[in-house]
Amino acid sequence: MFKKRDEKLVEQALNGNKKAWYMLIARYETAMYQYGIRMTGNSHDAADLMQEIFISVFRSLTCFKGEGSFKSWLYRIAHCRCVELYRKRKPSVDIDDIQSPLCDAPCPEMQLSSNRESRALMQAMQQLPLGQKAVVELKFFGQFTFDEIAEQMDISANTAKSRLYAALAKLKLELE
Numbered sequence: 001m002f003k004k005r006d007e008k009l010v011e012q013a014l015n016g017n018k019k020a021w022y023m024l025i026a027r028y029e030t031a032m033y034q035y036g037i038r039m040t041g042n043s044h045d046a047a048d049l050m051q052e053i054f055i056s057v058f059r060s061l062t063c064f065k066g067e068g069s070f071k072s073w074l075y076r077i078a079h080c081r082c083v084e085l086y087r088k089r090k091p092s093v094d095i096d097d098i099q100s101p102l103c104d105a106p107c108p109e110m111q112l113s114s115n116r117e118s119r120a121l122m123q124a125m126q127q128l129p130l131g132q133k134a135v136v137e138l139k140f141f142g143q144f145t146f147d148e149i150a151e152q153m154d155i156s157a158n159t160a161k162s163r164l165y166a167a168l169a170k171l172k173l174e175l176e
Helices: 006-014 018-040 043-063 070-088 108-126 130-141 146-153 157-175
Strands: none
Touching: 006 018, 006 043, 006 070, 018 043, 018 070, 018 108, 018 130, 043 070, 070 130, 070 146, 108 130, 108 157, 130 146, 130 157, 146 157
């Protein structure tokens, strides 16, 4: 009925409550998978990234001090794991591997159009440098403020803004 706050679940997980840990995973697994899809461009890398994120969270859970939100802390870890993934291998995108988000389109024609637009956006995002792609992801899909993005990426808020506007300009050119 009532959802437990993330911080309470973290506290319970640290005390050995496996159900609390599973609830945290369940709460964020879809968001982390979608983050992975948007950042890597394919489902296999997204699944690997999601797994790495939750392994890192599990190992670092004792480091979460509750000074910020758990969600913000989680996305910071996700960003670090994504940077590591990019360093390990150069991302490549195959349009057939891109999974579009589920759509409640009222008719097949609208759904087809929406899928094409989603794929075009995903493909355009793959052309962005990692720093710009991460800011777009955090701002629009994670719904973080510029200050929160700056904290997660260890950059200034002004740098986050400039990366976002540069990315949007590139996306606009790519999608036109």
